[in-house]
Structures are given as C-alpha cells and as structure tokens.
Amino acid sequence: MDITDIFLQLMLTADMTIRLSAVLTLACLAGLFSERAGIFDIGLEGKMLFSAFLSATVAYESGNVWLGVLAGIAGSMVFSLIHGLASITFRGNQLISGVALNFLASGLTVVVGNAWYHQGGRTPTLSGAARFHEITLPFADLLRDVPFLGPIYADVISGHKPIVYIAFAAVPLTWWILYRTRFGLRLRAVGENPESVDTAGISVVRLRFTAVMIAGVLCGIAGAYLSTSQAAGFGREMSAGRGYIALAALIFAKWRPFYALGATLLFGLLGAISNLYPNINVFGLFDIPVQFTQALPYILTVVILAGFVGKAVPPRAGGEPYVKER
Amino acid sequence: MTGEKQQGRQETAAPAIELKGISKAFGPVQANRDISLSVAKGTIHGIVGENGAGKSTLMSILYGFYKADAGEIYINGQRTPIPDSQAAIAAGIGMVFQHFKLVENFTVLENVVLGAEDGALLRPSLAKARKTLVQLAHEYELEVDPDAVIEELSVGHQQRVEILKALYRSADILILDEPTGVLTPSEADHLFRILKNLRAQGKTIILITHKLREIMEATDTVSVMRQGQMTATMKTRDTSPQKLAELMVGRKVLLRVDKKPAKPGKPVLRVENLRLTDSAGVERLKGISFEVRAGEILGIAGVAGNGQSELLDVLGGISPAEGRITLHDRPLPLAGRHANGQARRSDGIAHVPEDRQRLGLIMDFMAWENMCFGYHNDPKYNKGPLMMDNPAILDDTAEKMQRFDIRPPNPRLRAESFSGGNQQKLVLAREIERNPEVLLVGQPTRGVDIGAIEFIHQQIVALRDAGKAILLVSVELEEILSLTDRVAVMFDGRIMGERITSETDEKELGLMMAGVSGEAA
Numbered sequence: 001m002d003i004t005d006i007f008l009q010l011m012l013t014a015d016m017t018i019r020l021s022a023v024l025t026l027a028c029l030a031g032l033f034s035e036r037a038g039i040f041d042i043g044l045e046g047k048m049l050f051s052a053f054l055s056a057t058v059a060y061e062s063g064n065v066w067l068g069v070l071a072g073i074a075g076s077m078v079f080s081l082i083h084g085l086a087s088i089t090f091r092g093n094q095l096i097s098g099v100a101l102n103f104l105a106s107g108l109t110v111v112v113g114n115a116w117y118h119q120g121g122r123t124p125t126l127s128g129a130a131r132f133h134e135i136t137l138p139f140a141d142l143l144r145d146v147p148f149l150g151p152i153y154a155d156v157i158s159g160h161k162p163i164v165y166i167a168f169a170a171v172p173l174t175w176w177i178l179y180r181t182r183f184g185l186r187l188r189a190v191g192e193n194p195e196s197v198d199t200a201g202i203s204v205v206r207l208r209f210t211a212v213m214i215a216g217v218l219c220g221i222a223g224a225y226l227s228t229s230q231a232a233g234f235g236r237e238m239s240a241g242r243g244y245i246a247l248a249a250l251i252f253a254k255w256r257p258f259y260a261l262g263a264t265l266l267f268g269l270l271g272a273i274s275n276l277y278p279n280i281n282v283f284g285l286f287d288i289p290v291q292f293t294q295a296l297p298y299i300l301t302v303v304i305l306a307g308f309v310g311k312a313v314p315p316r317a318g319g320e321p322y323v324k325e326r
Numbered sequence: 327m328t329g330e331k332q333q334g335r336q337e338t339a340a341p342a343i344e345l346k347g348i349s350k351a352f353g354p355v356q357a358n359r360d361i362s363l364s365v366a367k368g369t370i371h372g373i374v375g376e377n378g379a380g381k382s383t384l385m386s387i388l389y390g391f392y393k394a395d396a397g398e399i400y401i402n403g404q405r406t407p408i409p410d411s412q413a414a415i416a417a418g419i420g421m422v423f424q425h426f427k428l429v430e431n432f433t434v435l436e437n438v439v440l441g442a443e444d445g446a447l448l449r450p451s452l453a454k455a456r457k458t459l460v461q462l463a464h465e466y467e468l469e470v471d472p473d474a475v476i477e478e479l480s481v482g483h484q485q486r487v488e489i490l491k492a493l494y495r496s497a498d499i500l501i502l503d504e505p506t507g508v509l510t511p512s513e514a515d516h517l518f519r520i521l522k523n524l525r526a527q528g529k530t531i532i533l534i535t536h537k538l539r540e541i542m543e544a545t546d547t548v549s550v551m552r553q554g555q556m557t558a559t560m561k562t563r564d565t566s567p568q569k570l571a572e573l574m575v576g577r578k579v580l581l582r583v584d585k586k587p588a589k590p591g592k593p594v595l596r597v598e599n600l601r602l603t604d605s606a607g608v609e610r611l612k613g614i615s616f617e618v619r620a621g622e623i624l625g626i627a628g629v630a631g632n633g634q635s636e637l638l639d640v641l642g643g644i645s646p647a648e649g650r651i652t653l654h655d656r657p658l659p660l661a662g663r664h665a666n667g668q669a670r671r672s673d674g675i676a677h678v679p680e681d682r683q684r685l686g687l688i689m690d691f692m693a694w695e696n697m698c699f700g701y702h703n704d705p706k707y708n709k710g711p712l713m714m715d716n717p718a719i720l721d722d723t724a725e726k727m728q729r730f731d732i733r734p735p736n737p738r739l740r741a742e743s744f745s746g747g748n749q750q751k752l753v754l755a756r757e758i759e760r761n762p763e764v765l766l767v768g769q770p771t772r773g774v775d776i777g778a779i780e781f782i783h784q785q786i787v788a789l790r791d792a793g794k795a796i797l798l799v800s801v802e803l804e805e806i807l808s809l810t811d812r813v814a815v816m817f818d819g820r821i822m823g824e825r826i827t828s829e830t831d832e833k834e835l836g837l838m839m840a841g842v843s844g845e846a847a
Contacts, residue, residue, distance in 0.1 A: 182443040182451070189429045189440050196427040199389075200441025200491075201412030316430070324391065 007151075013272050014156045020275075021268030022160075022167040023048070023222045023230070027246035028253065028260045029174050030218035036178070036255055037211030038191035038317040042098030043083055044219055045243025046105035051076040051223025053109040056123040056234035057116070059130040065228050068130070069163075072227075073220030079105070080216030088208045091321030102243075110236045121236035123227070132161040132229040161229040163221060168261070170218065175257040187211055191315035194322040204322050219243075241298065248301040254312050270296040340403030342367040342499055342530035343388070348397035350383055357383040359554040361397070365547070370521060370531045372541040372562065375551030376574055376775035377746055381534050384551070385501050389421045390414040401499070415441075417499075420492020424504040426484050430477040434470050434487050435459070438494050455494060462493050466523045467516070481629075482513035489520065500524065501532045506540060510629050511803065511836035518544045536776075537804070538567040550574055575776050585787045588811040591620035594795035595641075595675070595764045600649035600660075602636050610636040611647065612819040618764065618795040623786065625810030625827065626799040628839055633819040634799045635680055638768045641797070642677035643670035644685070653763065671700045676757035678750075680768030680799065686753040687741040694723040694737035697756050726755040731781065747778030754782060758789055765789055768799045783809055803832055803839075817841045 027044045034041040051072035059068025079101050086097035110121035117123055137158035144154040178184040186207055190197045194204045222242075227234045245267055252266075253259035274293035281287050341364045350358040357380045365371040375381045387394045390408040399406050401417045408414050414421075428437050435452055438459065443451040456472050463469045468486050476484060485505060492500055502521075506514040521531055521544060533545060541548050542562060549559040550573040558573050572578055595618045602611040610633050618624045626634050639645040646661035653673055659665045667677065679685035687696050698707050698719050706722070709715045723737040730751045732744070741749060750770065757765065767786065771779040786809065790796050800806050806813055807827060814824045815838035823844015825834065838844055 180448055182446050182448060185436060185440060185443070185448055189432065189436075192429045192431060193427065196429050196437070196440065199391075199411055199421065199423070199427040201390075201410065201415050202441050 009276075011151060011156055013269070013276060014152075015159075016272035016275060017265060017268040018156065018160060018164060019230070019268075020271040021264045022164040023225050023242055024246050024249060024264035024267050025167045025261060026163075026170065026218050026222035026225070027243055028249045028264050029170050029257065030215040030222070031247055031250045032174065032253075032255055032257065032260055033187070033211045033218070034215040035250065035318055036191045036315055037187050037208045038194060038315055038320065038322075039083070039087055039208055039212055040094040040098065040319045041083065041212070041215055042095055042247065043079060043101035043243070044215075044246055045239050045241065046098075046102035047076040047079045047216060047219035048223035048226065048243055049102075049109055049237070049239040050079055050105040051220040052227040052238055053105075053113060053123070053223075053234045055220075055224035056126065056227035057113075059126055059228055060124050060233070063128070063130050065126075065130055065132055068228055069221065069224040072224040073217050076220030076223060077213055077216035080212045080219075084209045084212040087321065088205055088212070091323065094319055094321075106237060109234065113234060113236070121234075123234040126228060126232045130228070131232055132163065132225075134159045134161055135165075161225070163225040163229055166221060167225075171257050171261045178257060183210075188315075191317055194317050198322070198324065208322075245297055245301050248304045251312050251314075252304045255315060267297050267300065270300060339367050341365055341400070342402060343532070344400035344403075345384075345388070346398045346400070348384065348387060348394045348399075350380075350387060350392060350394050356554050358387070358394070361551075361554075361556045363549060363556060363559065365530055365532060367402075367530050368525060368528045369546040370525055370533060370544055372533045372535065372545035372548040373551060374534075374536060374538065374541055374548065374570055374574055376536070376777075377773055378775070379551040379574070380554040381551050382503060385421065385503060385532070385534060388414065389419060389501065415495050415497075418497050419499045419501065420489075420495060420497030422485065422488040422492065422500065422502045422505060424507060426488050428476045428484060428487060431475060433473050433475055434479075434490075435472040437476060437487055438472075438491050442495050458494055459490060462490055465527070466493075466520050468493075468520060480513075481508045481631075482510070482516070485509070485517065486520075498528075499530045499532070501534070503534045504536070505533070506535065506537065507801075508630060510839050511832060512840055514540075538570050539804070541570065542567060552576060571776060577777075583783045583787060583808045585809075586791070588622045588790065590622040590811070591793060593617040594620050594654060595797070596652045596655075597641070598650040598652075600637070600640060600647055600651070602633075602640060602645060602647040604636070610819050611640070614649070614816075614819075614821055616814055616821060616824070618797050620795050621790055621793045622811045623790050623796040623798055623809060625806040625813040626797065626816055627803060627806045627813055627835055628801065628816035630801045632816045634801075634816050635768070636819075637816070638677070638680060638766055638799055641670075641675065641766050642679065643667045643675075667700055668703070671760070671762070674763035676760055676762035676765050678753050678757050678765070678767045678770060680772070682749055682753050687749060689742040690740055692738050692740055693727070693732075693744070693752060694720045696741050696752060697723040697726065697737070699756070701756075701760065726759055727752075729759070730755040730785075745775075746773040747775050747782075750774050750782060751778065754785060758785055761792075762794065764795045764797065766797050766799075769801065770798070771800075771802070771805060803835060806835070807832065815839055815844070 027048060031041050031044055054075040055068035055072030058071035059065045083097050083101060086092040087094040113121045113123055140154040140158040143150045178188060186197060186202055190204055190207045197207065198204050226238055231238065249263035249267055250260060252263040274296060278290040278293060279287045280293065343365045345361055345363045348358055348361040361384060373381050383392065386392045388399065390411040390413050393409060399408055406417050408417065435455055439451050439455045444454060459472050468490055470483050470486050470490065476487065505517060509517060525531060535541060545562045547559065548562050548565065550557050550570060552574060598615050600611050600614040603609050614637060628634055636645060640647040641651065643666045646665060649660060651658050651660065653675065658673060670677065683689055701707065707715055707719050720737050727735045727737060732748050732751045741752065744752065770782050774782065786796060798810055810827045812824060813827050813830065813835065815822045815835055817839060818841065822838040
C-alpha cells in the first residue's frame with residue numbers, strides 16, 4: 001500500500017464514521033438534555049424506533065421526506081410525553097417507564113407495519129423525494145483539486161444527508177444553551193438539586209417536561225435519519241441498540257456536549273471499522289473474526305457501563321422524582 | 327399578639343408581617359391552628375417551639391411552599407396572597423432553610439443568579455450579580471468568593487450564600503430556620519452580627535430556633551408555638567429561658583441536667599491511634615486516642631463532619647479501621663468478620679447511632695421487631711435453633727415501652743409512626759436495658775423535643791451512676807457542657823484537646839472546634 005492508498009482508506013473510514021455517528025450524536029444529546037434535568041431516559045431506543053417507523057410511513061404515503069421527519073418527531077414527542085407523565089407527574093420509576101416504552105415501540109411498529117404493508121414489519125422502499133439525498137456543500141467540486149485539504153472537504157465533510165449536518169450543528173447549540181442561557185442554568189440546576197429551583201420560584205415540573213420534550217425532538221430526528229437517510233425504509237428493530245449505545249456514550253462523555261460528540265464519534269469509528277474491514281489480518285498470523293469487529297461497539301458499551309473508564313458523576317438528582325418535603 | 331402596639335417607637339408604621347388566623351392541616355394532623363402574628367419592621371423576631379409544634383409549616387406557608395387552609399397574610403399592611411414561592415419573593419420575603427437549597431457544583435454566582443436572571447442570556451445577569459455581591463459583602467460582612475464552587479465552601483460560607491441569594495432578590499423580610507445548627511460558635515457569632523447589621527438597615531428578620539440562648543441574645547420579640555398554636559408573644563427582655571421552656575412544653579422542665587459529680591473508676595474502653603481512610607481515599611480519622619472510665623461520661627464535641635460519625639461507626643463495629651481498641655484490657659477486632667455490631671453488643675458495647683432512622687431502626691418494621699435487632703440471637707428471643715420466639719419479644723418490648731414511657735405504648739406500631747423523641751427512646755430502651763459495659767451514644771437528642779430530652783438525659787446519667795462507661799458524641803455544645811464529665815474536641819479527624827467539663831467553657835471549646843490546638847486554646 002502506498003501513501004495515497006492509506007490516505008484514501010482513512011478518508012473512507014472518516015466518511016463512514018461521520019455517517020454512523022450522526023444518529024448516536026443526536027440520541028446522546030437527547031439523553032443529555034433529559035438526564036441533565038434529572039430524568040433518566042432509557043427509552044431513547046424506543047423513541048428512535050417509533051420515529052423511524054412513522055417517518056418512513058408518512059414519507060412513503062406523502063412522498064415528502066420532510067413531512068416524514070415531522071411525523072417522526074411528533075411520534076417521538078408523544079413517547080416523551082408518556083415518559084414525562086409517568087416519571088414527572090406521577091413520580092413513577094423512570095427506568096421502568098423507559099423500558100415499557102422500548103417494548104411498546106418494538107411491538108407496535110412491527111404489528112402495525114405488518115398490518116398495513118404485509119412485508120413482515122418492513123415498510124415499502126422509499127425513493128425520490130420520499131428519501132433524503134446527499135447535499136454537496138458549496139465549492140466542493142471546485143476545491144477538490146486542492147491537495148490534501150480539498151478531498152477532505154469534498155469527500156468527507158461535504159456529501160452527507162441533511163440530518164448529519166443537523167446532528168453536528170446540535171452539539172455547539174446544546175453547549176450554548178446549557179452554559180450560556182438562563183434556561184440552561186435552570187436545566188442544570190434542576191438535575192442537581194430540584195429543591196433549589198423550587199425555592200427560587202421556578203416550576204420543577206415545567207422545566208423537566210421541557211427537557212424531556214427536547215429529548216423527544218432530538219430522538220425523533222435521529223429515528224427519521226435511520227429510515228429515510230441511512231436506509232430506504234423501516235425494518236424491524238432497525239435501531240439495533242443505538243439508544244443504549246448513546247446512553248453509554250453519554251456516561252463516557254460525563255454528560256457534556258462536546259465530550260458527547262467525541263464519544264459518539266468513537267462509537268461511529270468502531271462501527272465504520274467493522275463495516276469496512278470485516279476481516280482484519282494480524283501480521284499474517286490469523287484473522288480477527290468479523291463477529292468480533294461487529295461486536296466492538298457493544299463491548300465498549302459494556303466496558304463503559306461497568307465503570308472502567310474513570311469515575312463519571314451523574315447529575316445528583318438523576319432518577320429521583322421530586323417530592324416537596326414536609 | 328399585639329406586637330404592633332408593643333413596638334412603641336414604630337406606632338405609625340404598619341407591621342412588616344401580619345398573619346391572621348392561619349390554619350393548615352395535613353390529613354388528620356392539624357399543623358397550624360388559627361395562628362396570628364405581627365412582626366414590626368426592623369426587628370428580629372424569634373419563634374421557638376418543640377419539634378412538630380408547627381414552626382416550619384408556618385414559615386413554609388409564609389414562603390409559599392404550602393397553601394394555608396384558612397387565614398390571611400399582610401405584608402407592610404397590604405393583604406398579600408402567597409400562592410407560591412415566586413409570590414413570596416415578589417413580596418420581598420427571603421428564606422434561609424435549615425438544609426441549604428444550593429446547587430453544590432455551581433459557583434456562588436450561579437446560585438445567586440438562579441431564578442433571578444435578568445434575561446434569556448446569562449452573561450449580563452452574572453456580571454450584574456458580581457457587582458451586587460461585592461456591594462452586599464461590603465455592607466453586611468457577607469464576604470464570599472463569587473467564583474467559588476459551593477461544595478468547596480465551609481458550611482458557614484454556604485449559609486452566607488443563602489442569605490446573599492435572598493438579599494439579591496431584594497428581600498426585606500428574612501426568615502432563618504434553625505440557622506446555627508451546623509455552625510461553630512464563632513461562625514454563629516458572625517451570623518448574629520450579620521443579622522444585626524441587616525436589622526440596622528431596616529430589614530425584618532424571623533429567627534426560628536430551639537436554642538433559647540440565641541433567642542435571648544439576638545431577638546427583640548419572641549413567640550412560642552406549641553401543638554400547632556401560637557401560645558404567647560412577648561418582648562425578649564421581659565422573659566427568661568426558663569419561662570420560654572415552660573411555655574414550649576406546657577409544664578415545668580429542667581434545663582440543666584441534675585446530676586451528682588462523677589465517681590470515675592478504672593478505664594473500661596481504651597482507644598489507641600485509631601485511623602480510618604474512607605472509600606474516596608480521604609483520611610477521616612488521623613490517629614485518635616482516648617480512654618473512657620467506668621462511671622463517667624466522656625463527651626466528643628465538634629462541628630458535624632469532623633470524624634465523629636466515623637469514630638462511632640468504628641467503635642460500634644460498623645466500619646473497619648486501623649489501630650487498637652481494648653475493653654477491660656482485652657483487644658477487640660477492628661476489621662474482619664468478627665468486627666460487627668452484634669459482636670460488639672455481645673462484648674458489652676451498646677451503640678445508639680447518630681442516625682436513628684437509618685442505622686438505629688428499620689422504619690417500616692414494628693416496634694417489637696426493632697426491639698430485638700442486634701440481640702436477635704439471644705436465647706431469650708429464640709425457640710430452638712430456627713424459630714424466633716415472637717410472643718417473648720412482644721412481651722419484652724411492651725415492658726420496655728412502659729419503663730421508658732414510650733407513647734403510644736403499642737409494640738405493634740411501625741417505627742415510623744412514632745415521634746422523633748419516641749423513636750429515640752425505642753433505641754435507647756433496646757440498648758440501655760441490656761446494661762452494657764460501654765454505651766456509645768450519637769446525637770441523643772437531635773430532633774427530640776424538650777420533654778423527651780430531659781428523660782433521655784436522666785437515663786444516660788442513671789447508667790453512668792450504675793458504674794458504666796459512656797461515650798457521648800454531640801454537636802450541641804450545650805448538651806456536652808451539661809451532660810458530660812470530661813470532653814474531647816474533634817477537628818479534622820484529630821482530637822484537639824481534652825478538658826474536664828466543669829473546668830472549661832463554650833469559648834475554649836469553640837476555639838478547639840475551629841481547629842486551635844488544646845494547648846493554645
């Protein structure tokens with residue numbers, strides 16, 4: 001392999017990493033909003049799946065992918081509303097509510113999809129305006145001939161589907177909201193000590209609902225990406241544990257926006273490696289089996305969740321329903 | 327109840343706060359019953375009462391945390407409904423809670439600004455708050471570094487942040503709920519200086535406390551609450567601690583512990599060079615040594631969090647540690663499976679833990695079940711190797727409840743349905759009735775009302791007079807001074823010095839509690 005070859009492989013990997021990370025980034029930020037407000041959200045997975053189904057269906061029926069995305073967001077927000085009612089209004093167990101939503105999404109999408117389209121839970125293949133297409137950033141073709149930087153701009157940064165750019169723009173936006181606005185200050189406070197927010201005369205319930213609904217919007221976009229950008233239609237269980245991976249990334253990121261970007265890119269990279277290089281040969285001695293590379297993101301998830309990567313301090317009021325003390 | 331007229335110098339001004347006929351019930355419990363109160367502008371008003379007398383409920387109503395079932399609130403002569411905390415803040419009321427409502431990993435500035443921001447963006451609010459804080463610090467001796475993170479501040483400074491929060495919201499009326507519970511004596515003195523500065527600027531202050539000395543020292547007028555009712559309001563200089571105590575309890579009480587001089591025998595419990603490092607790697611005990619003799623009460627004084635809890639846990643067999651402890655010259659295990667609460671109890675060391683609701687009792691178990699914990703292998707409580715003898719435990723519990731005057735005397739009630747004082751009596755009855763060689767007691771009267779305090783102190787003294795060794799850990803200096811025979815002061819995991827209780831005073835102990843060594847103090 002000469003140097004151009006290696007450069008090409010690296011570009012290919014980077015491109016794929018970005019593609020695979022976008023969903024995780026959105027889901028991870030969704031979790032960040034929710035958990036920073038003190039509401040654990042294990043239902044990221046279910047929200048994404050439900051949104052993926054709805055956006056594929058509506059995009060197919062209407063022929064307009066943007067309508068599909070809106071439907072996906074709406075569906076995901078309905079799930080958020082249920083989660084909010086259960087865990088904020090009725091002070092139920094946040095984990096159980098989230099798990100219930102995951103089961104609901106997994107069953108509902110397949111049953112309804114099968115009843116409507118008779119394709120074993122799949123929705124019909126999307127094409128044309130019912131699907132997202134790559135957009136070329138300005139000057140991409142012009143700059144392609146600039147050595148080194150040109151191809152990176154034209155082939156790695158340019159040429160993704162719109163939601164990818166939305167996902168990466170959401171990172172600095174989240175940071176700005178969290179650390180530079182009044183809403184962000186209150187959001188961080190309510191996840192650490194809801195009493196301090198309550199005694200300051202701010203409604204804990206409204207603040208937490210807002211956070212949970214924002215999580216719904218972000219999960220909705222993430223789900224829409226799965227079925228209208230990454231694939232061309234909905235397939236059963238197509239979220240494939242990405243909601244849980246996003247949660248692991250969130251812990252790895254210590255609940256911070258830019259760390260979250262880093263963590264999800266790392267997971268994306270592992271995914272890209274398993275896609276591009278299924279059989280890695282080690283010094284001509286043996287092949288690493290494809291199953292191993294495919295399992296890498298999940299292995300990393302387990303390692304992170306088991307707490308092997310430094311001590312992560314979650315928001316202190318996380319998982320606790322807020323009850324005014326007597 | 328006509329504080330308005332009593333304040334001769336302010337005849338014309340409307341009272342800062344006037345409550346008329348406030349009532350509040352929680353289910354069947356009437357927490358506040360037809361309460362009326364009037365506090366003149368620019369005064370410090372104290373409210374005393376036992377736990378559960380309804381002080382906190384009343385203040386929570388004033389701060390909009392609860393809605394009163396009946397009654398009206400007037401602020402500066404204006405009828406002001408207070409449906410939520412926002413309305414209270416708007417009416418100029420600020421509250422400093424007993425448990426601070428601060429976000430621990432936020433800076434001082436962020437905490438002050440939270441909820442009082444000027445716009446959707448933070449930067450201008452923070453800049454304005456920074457300027458105001460400097461000004462307030464100057465005016466009222468309220469110096470705090472605006473960029474310090476709360477969890478790195480001392481408790482006294484955290485409390486200042488709470489006061490600053492209220493002042494930043496331009497509060498004219500400041501309510502403080504048990505503000506000195508967590509402070510060293512010198513921090514408390516500083517707090518009272520701040521309060522007097524605030525009064526001089528025309529602020530009105532309501533001080534809720536159970537420490538009668540503070541009422542006498544700091545307030546202009548005082549009200550007494552009992553069983554949800556406001557039983558008396560008077561000028562502070564016209565009353566005395568003794569009289570206030572009587573009004574609180576409704577009968578004559580002994581504020582001083584009535585005890586004969588101790589007759590210490592030979593050392594029973596000897597502790598040498600005890601060291602403990604917690605799971606976070608922080609050294610909590612840094613070489614503690616002392617001895618407790620038969621027939622004496624050794625007090626461990628200190629501000630909460632200086633290693634006293636850890637010391638009790640080690641002696642009680644709950645935490646492992648390094649060092650050496652001996653009981654009647656017999657060494658006891660400090661780690662391993664033989665160091666546990668049950669083993670300590672069978673060795674003769676009984677333990678009344680600081681946190682009775684977490685370590686002393688299982689709250690949803692019944693009184694009789696709680697009564698056998700730690701002694702559950704006693705043959706008296708067992709039938710054969712497998713079965714507990716429940717009727718025997720029930721009888722035993724009923725008998726102990728009688729002797730300790732625990733109310734209601736029903737062994738089948740869950741622990742959580744007893745009052746704080748009666749819960750403490752349950753634990754004490756379990757431990758003292760065993761006639762232990764050594765009794766470890768932590769915060770025996772925390773959250774316990776005056777009537778029960780008297781009884782609990784009498785029981786501890788009686789055990790001492792029976793020739794037993796007692797180690798008493800308390801953050802209440804008053805309790806240490808009145809109950810113990812000898813006192814050791816802990817600071818930062820070390821013992822700063824030991825004194826004979828009758829030969830020392832609050833000032834000297836206070837210095838040691840603040841970290842001045844015993845030789846210097």
